[in-house]
Amino acid sequence: MTTKEEVLEKLSNAVLKYKRNDAIAAANESLTIGVNPIDAINEGLVKGMSIIGDRYAVHQIYLPQVLTAASAMYGGLDVLLPKIPKEELSDAKTAVTCVVEGDVHDIGKNIVKTMLTAGGFVVNDLGKDVAPEEIAETMENNKVDYLCMSTLMTPTMDNMKKTIDILKEDGYRGNCTVTIGGPPTSPAFAKEIGADHRDSNAQNAVGWLKTGKD
């Protein structure tokens, strides 16, 4: 019979070898042999994805590989996440990711979403071209801890400010941390609009969200 260590390695390797079907099979196998799904995620899928993130950061691999590895990780997560008892997720940090209204360029946002998931966050990805009102409503109704907004285009940057303004008006801004990203953004712009942080690197952004330090 497969041991817990062996199935965790299968999960990690499936991500490292970009094999979505292998990740799904290993996830199912982990449940069959009674591995806690949280362990399967953190010590298997996430371990593999973290290595992928490190390789991307030093330009050993590029977006095609990262996105394919992420697809493998999500294949495994789709199996494992529904099996986690709700009470075990109650302490997990929650995050919303989105590309703001008027922009559909979402690769950067998806990398952040992947790294957040790999970092143990429960992520609600709102997708692209999302209105400020919808972002704020989601944050407030679900009492989300972290907001990660992205845009690639200069004209749509103002929608980041609009979102933060709504959070302020509704009195929720003090309950969440807001980070922004995308090529036209800068730390100065983050400060100007009242965001807490700006990053140009998904790994670093998630590291900052976890520790509050660059």
Add this chain to the structure above:
Amino acid sequence: MVKEMTHIERAQAALKGEKVDRLTCYPIACGVCRRLIGDGKMTYRDWSEDPKKFAESFLAGQQHYGFDFAIGLMDLSVMAGDMGAHVRMDEQNTPFVDKHIVNCMEDYDKLTVPDITKGRTDVLIKGTELIAKKLNDKVVTSAFVEGPLLALSQTAGAERLFMDMFTDPTPIHRALKVTTEYDAEIIKAMGKTGIEAICWDYLWGNYACLGDDEYGEFEGNEYAPKLNKMVQDNGMAVAVHNCADLPHLKTQIGKFKPAIYSMAYYPQIEGSPTATKVIENGYADHCLVAGQIDPQLFMRGTVEQSTEVTKNLCQEVKTALCKRGLKSQYCIASGCEIPPTENCRLENIQAVVDATAEYGKMEY
């Protein structure tokens, strides 16, 4: 001191690596110049669907600001839209593809070259012809066309395309042959317009996205060189625009050898090349490098800030050129298109042109 030159004299001299009275200047002001026409309220759709209006904005921009070049950029959804993808056209902003037409691997084989005498490709070609007619005696002119990988990513969606490139590249190459053929059709048509160059957008030559192997396989080795040669065979010069954060300079300047290379600079991103680095590394020795003012300056900056940024860039460039023995060439430009929005500050464009005239003077 070199005697004061006209715009076209200056641009031509810079392209030949000859002495210039001052650095050339071309903030990439394209769609935004429609605001100089009539009551200033022309919609983006009206501008990008009418060759006369499209061309008129470039003439107005040149007359109003005194640019040294005219590069007929429309936007990056022209080819995908004409191939069948849905384009969302906002009234006063850059349009974008909001519904791709590749949803599975089989869909790559359904892509075909559209009729270039229809759609916005036709507007682009006819508009470019008018730009050439109106401006060839005043500035150096160029068309602006999406490269084959960019056109495919706009059609299929970049995320899907990147994963498919990695997992099953064969259909991607078949699709790239289609977008390359589409580009080839455009080159032939542009060659008859009188325009002097084609500026390719080879956006994905970016180390934040693709390594040398991937970029080479999917654009840099075969498709782009074929198109570059075809541009020259049709009597035009090759230019390249790439507003990426980590551009493949070795391939896109060193190998493609364009006459002009337009690029951006991202100070927050480690390794993003400054003007100084680009010149120091010899990339501007045989190519007119254009950049690298942040386009945000035109939306968020003041006239004073625009002047200051331009002054600093001129000084940085002149210092680097001197260290290189003044054999290099540089054009003061924005790193990417000036946003064609209503709240873009037109006075900042003038400030950049004026500051280049004042602080970009060259002494030999």
